Amino acid sequence: MSEEQKNDNKEADRKKQEDKKTVQTDRIPKENGHYVLLSIKGVLMIAAIALICSSNDISVANPCDLQTALKSLHLSFTPSCKYDAIKKKTSDLHIQGLAALCCHGILSIFILCIYLWPSENKQIGFLIIYVVVLIVAVIFSVLTYIQKVGLDDARRTKTNVDYVRIQRDMLFSLEKYFTTDNISSSDETSSYWNTFFIKYDCCAVREVQGTTNDFDNTPWCTTSGSCQNTASQIPKTCCKDVTQDDYQYAPDICHASVNPGTYRTSCIGRVKSLSVRNIDVCQVCMLSFSLLSLVILQIFEAIVAIVMIIFITWDFIRFKIQSTRKNKTDPGQGDCDKTMLHSNRSYENEDNVAK
Incomplete structure (x- = not known):
């Protein structure tokens, strides 16, 4: 093989390698x-x-x-959740x-x-x-x-949620329309409230502190009812662990004496938890x-x-x-x-x- 052919072959190999490198680089x-x-x-x-x-x-x-x-209380203000x-x-x-x-x-x-x-x-x-x-x-x-x-x-x-307005509306409804702690009463608003106390495990609107509470200004205490007769200070439906079937047998230390630990927590507190607990x-x-x-x-x-x-x-x-x-x-x-x-x-x- 002549020297010229060898050079041509080397040049061809070099171009081939360069082409391959170019392809790989591209x-x-x-x-x-x-x-x-x-x-x-x-x-x-x-x-x-x-x-x-x-x-x-x-x-x-x-x-x-x-x-x-x-x-369930038939309030006019019923906001949605957060x-x-x-x-x-x-x-x-x-x-x-x-x-x-x-x-x-x-x-x-x-x-x-x-x-x-x-x-x-x-x-x-x-x-x-x-x-x-x-x-x-x-x-x-x-x-x-x-x-x-x-x-x-x-x-x-x-x-x-405007809790201040909710509390105001709840307190207005309770003080104006609550007349009895009997769930089967013909008074619809009172029945709503008593059912609410049991269903949502609460009592009154604000926290009950003793014999002086949110029920003092209700017709149940001022006009007629077991509160007006001093037989009860809070509704029997407010007592812990009672149901719609046995609330009439609530202990006196709860509804009459209002001993701490025997009645449920406030309903406004329960409402606050209902509005934020889902998400x-x-x-x-x-x-x-x-x-x-x-x-x-x-x-x-x-x-x-x-x-x-x-x-x-x-x-x-x-x-x-x-x-x-x-x-x-x-x-x-x-x-x-x-x-x-x-x-x-x-x-x-x-x-x-x-x-």
Whole structure:
């Protein structure tokens, strides 16, 4: 073999190695894009699971009994509970969390399959999947942002229960209409109150301190009734552990002597507990954090998809321009370019097999 042929072979080997390095270098941004998108998808699915769990916890929370309790007394003022507006939104948030989990999971599988697929036309597949990822990310970003704004509005405009007005209305009803501690009485308002005492395990409106209490100014004590006759200081329905069936047998140390520990706690205190016990503030914070995470991650995912679409499109345009120029200068060079492109793709397939 002549010296000239050896030099030609060395030059051909050198160009081949350079071409391979160039292909591998060009592949680095694409592969990094795949890894970044798959990582984002993983975190997005975790955020979607958190959204599903937090919305489910709120939706199955014990119902708020505040309105039910106050309506049982036929009061004119019956406010809703603190987080009622948020609880009504949980069904939509639960559905959106499931949709996000399914979409991001399916797209992750597609990205992984295209990356591992032994084909020479991966770039076309990736270009299509990146466009789909971009569209899905934009749609879910907008929908999630709308839900986040709605949740924030619900938190800011949550019902601030006016306990002062509730106490005033309850005390007015008790002092004006309570005439007997007999549940089966024809007096409906008195019957409402006695049933309320037993059902919600409370007594009077404010805390009973002794024989002087909220019942002193009621018709039951001032006009007629066992209190007016000094047989009772508080209703028998106020005594602990009594029911609608046996309240008539309540011990004297409770309704007559009003000994501490024998009667129930105040009804205004019970009303306060009814208005806040159903949903914990930590659950609301987790719901808000899940939505915020989804919004930020989906915006970041859209940016990554745009960058990868631009990169792949520019790669196609650059190769087309180079091929056109070489064909104009050397008509036979086009075949060489095709051979080189085929060789580059072969390198990629060899690397994939090695992996």
